Amino acid sequence: MTLTRRGFTAGLAAGLTAPYIIGSARAQGGGTIKIGMCAPITGPAAEAGKYATGGAKLAVEAINKAGGILGKQIELIIEDDQTTNPGIVLAFSKLAANPEIVGFLGSIRSTQVHAMAPDVMKLGKPVMFGGTDPNLTKLGNPWLFRFRPNDSYSGRVIAEYGVKNLDKKKWAVLHSTDAFGTAGGKALTEALGPLGATVALDQGYANQSQDFTPVVLAIKQSGADILGSYFTFENDLGIFARQLRQLGVNIPWVGSPSIVNVTALKLAGPALYGTYGVADYAEDSSEASKAFGKAYRDAYKVAPDNQSSWPYDAINVLATAIKNAGSTDPQKIREAILTVKKYPGAEGEYNFDKNGDGLHGYNIVKNEKGNIVFDKHIEFDN
Amino acid sequence: MDLVLQLLFTGIGIGAVYALVALGFVLIFRATNVVNFAQGEFSMVAAYLMVVCAVDLELPYWLSFIIALAGMAVIGAIFNLGVYYPLRHRTYLPVIIATIGASILMANGVLALYGPQPQVLPGWFETPGIQLGPVYLDSQYLLIIVVTIALVIFNYWFFEHTMIGKKLQATSQDKEMASLLGISVSTMIMVTFIYSAVLGGLAGLLVAPILFVSIQMGSTIALKAFAATIIGGFGDVTGAIIGGLALGIIETFGAAYISVPYKDGFAFLVLVLFLVFRPQGIFGERVAEKA
Incomplete structure (x- = not known):
């Protein structure tokens, strides 16, 4: 077989275009x-x-x-x-x-x-x-x-668990004064009213505080029988938890997700034993x-x-x-x-709602000697 | 009354931490006329060195302590050679900017090497503290107070009764005169940087078991310590100690009796009041002479 000029041109054209044809076919079919x-x-x-x-x-x-x-x-x-x-x-x-x-x-x-x-x-x-x-x-x-x-649920879950499950009605609410902490503290305070609980102390603190003694003493003096908290940074949480225990405050404590995070557990150690936290992911839930x-x-x-x-x-x-x-x-x-x-x-x-929110509840977990144990899930319809 | 005693103890404890860092500020200021904005980072770097030795390598606590402080001496020397020495004939401004640059470098260097997670450093003592009547005394705070008192005595002895201390004082008062008298000014400044880095490091090591070890631990303390130096009188060793203690007590009582969220505000409010009504600070005649 001799290679004609026409044959060569046709072959060249086919050779050059083949990858594109095959490529576009793949894009439509496989890929x-x-x-x-x-x-x-x-x-x-x-x-x-x-x-x-x-x-x-x-x-x-x-x-x-x-x-x-x-x-x-x-x-x-x-x-x-x-x-x-x-x-x-x-x-x-x-x-x-x-x-x-x-x-x-x-x-x-x-x-x-x-x-x-x-x-x-x-x-x-x-x-x-x-x-x-x-x-x-x-x-x-x-x-x-x-x-x-979203955060509007965490406040409601903390309130509901503390009031209904732990049966505590006199609350100390402690929160960071940043955007997250203020919104969380407000959500928790608002959720407590309808449940018939009172807020004995609503206390903000500035992030990166080196000492929480005044806060702990205020909690002690308020006579609160339960503590709800929104901590932004784990080191603040760790310092507070230690001082709380050192100064002899042992009331139940339900915290925002940071209380069960790995870093917080490492920093605070035994000071967080027996506390509760809200967690969106809990393995046993x-x-x-x-x-x-x-x-x-x-x-x-x-x-x-x-x-x-x-x-x-x-x-x-x-x-x-x-x-x-x-x-x-x-x-x-x-x-x-x-x-x-x-x-x-x-x-x-x-269950996605019209706003695009997929989840409408939180898990409550307990710190049992450093192990995070699933306790219950609290779900809301709205 | 119980409340007052508890607050007083905590205030003195936290104030002693500010005082330790403030001391480092003052020594460098006296020797070089510049404020070393990397002083807080010295505390942070020392704490990380300690974590590496005592926690990661599991060396004995006392040995880790010595290694960390020795490490700080080396860092102080490098700091002097790399940051201060090349700029020593310039005005104070480039040096201050260089110290800020060095502090950013140290913070991000440690971040890159060790990651962002805060670390735990155990304290010196097994017992976390003792209950003395109505007051709980944290053992680490007790240690800090004791070390601060010891350092005040040591500094007095060192600067007033040793030859090297007198040479350091001479250098800080008048460099030209000192060098005419045969004192090697650059050696004295080197000694000052090493001593300040070790002091800053010591503060970091003492406070780390309470505040944990994190990248930002140095900067938060340093800011208060800086305020303490101004309140005490910039350039005065006793002033730095008194200023630090005063600040610790003021902010603790302010937080307890007025407002917790504005705790840091009290420290800086006092600073502003001093700057307006007594800019030379409690003990500070020397500032006017140097300005």
């Missing part, structure tokens, strides 16, 4: 469904970032092993948010520039979610996040979906939580926390929504997420 994730790979929360990406990857691997969604495998693309607001805006804009990404995971830090919210609105694709500022789902931004219970805990431990050899449970749930819910929608169209995915009801996640049972 992957891409999900973008902003996570703190560097900066102060880098440690937490490892847990977050670990949780998300675990969910992606499980879905892909089970055959993926819509006949495609999921591909997770992670960008570093540097634990800062400018960092997450940059990370999100990088991800948003990729038109193949159908959904995103934002941050566990409310302030970062606030920072990226305008860009999310402009892009018009669903973003899952873990920040707990109640306002985030009231911004009128239809593309934000929350995978942790449900079958789904237990399964997640086991899978995470098998994969990474450490116990998971809420940093890893919400991204895990977010990927799973997003995948379920895409499957139910039968499409990667943003509007269809959004509608499918909002119809998710009774989905058993690691954090709890997801």
Whole structure:
């Protein structure tokens, strides 16, 4: 066979175009469904970032092993948010520039979610996040979906548990004077009134206090029989807990999530034994939580926390929504997420409301000699 | 009354911590005429050195203590050579900016090496404290108070009764005159930096079992210690001690009887009052002479 000029040209043309034809065929048929994730790979929360990406990857691997969604495998693309607001805006804009990404995971830090919210609105694709500022789902931004219970629930749960389960009616409320602590203290105080409990002491403190003696003495003098607290930083919590015990105050204590976090347990040690805390992720709270805990431990050899449970749930819910929608169209995915009801996640049972809040309750856990033990789950309808 | 005694003890304890850090400020100020804004970071770095030795490497507590302080002596020397010495012929401003830069470097260096999680450092004593009548005395605070008293005595002896102390004083009063008398000014300044770094480190090691070891532990204490030095009279050793103790007591009582959230406010309110009505501080004639 001789190679004619025509044959050569045809062959060349076929050779040059083939990759494109095959490529576009793959994009329409096989290929992957891409999900973008902003996570703190560097900066102060880098440690937490490892847990977050670990949780998300675990969910992606499980879905892909089970055959993926819509006949495609999921591909997770992670960008570093540097634990800062400018960092997450940059990370999100990088991800948003990729038109193949159908959904995103934002941050566990409310302030970062606030920072990226305008860009999310402009892009018009669903973003899952873990920040707990109640306002985030009231911004009128239809593309934000929350995978942790917001702070309005924690105050109600602390109040309800203390009054109904521990049967204590005279409260000392101690909170940081920052945005988180003030909002939390207010939510707790407001929840106590309708339950017939009184606030004997409503005490704010400034972050990074070196000494809590005046606070402890005020609690002692108030005659309160229970303490509810919102601490922002673990070192403040640790110093306070020690001084509280040293000065002989042993009333029951129900705290915001920081009271059961690993760092706080390490710093305060025995001073926190016997205390209660609200926790969005508690391993023994449900079958789904237990399964997640086991899978995470098998994969990474450490116990998971809420940093890893919400991204895990977010990927799973997003995948379920895409499957139910039968499409990667943003509007269809959004509608499918909002119809998710009774989905058993690691954090709890997801029932999305019209604002995009997936969870409506908290777990109460107890510190038993340093071990965090699940006590009960308190759920609200509204 | 019980309440007052308890508050007084805590106030003196926390005040002694401010006093220790303030002492480092004063010594460097006297020797070089600049404020060392990295003084708080000396405390933080020493505490991390101690965590590495006593907790991570499980060395005996006393040995870790010595290693940490020796480490601070080295850091003090490096600090002098790297931050102060190259700028010593310039005005005070570039030096102050350089100390701020060094403090940022130290804080972020430790952050990069050790991560952001606060660490626990056990105290010197097995017993956390003793109950003396109605007052609970935290053993670590007791230690801090004792060390502060010992240091006041030591400083008096060192500066008034040893040759090197007198040379240091001469250098701080008039560098040209001192060098004409055959005192090596740069050696004396080196000694001052080493001593200040060790003092700052000592404060950090003593306070770490109470406040935990964290990146920001130094800066929060240093800010109060700085206020204490101004109240006491910048450049005066006794003033730094009295200023520190006064500040600790004022803020503790202010928090208990007026407002907890404004606790830090009382410290700085007192600072402002002093700056307006007695800018030279309680003991500070020397400032006017130096300004």
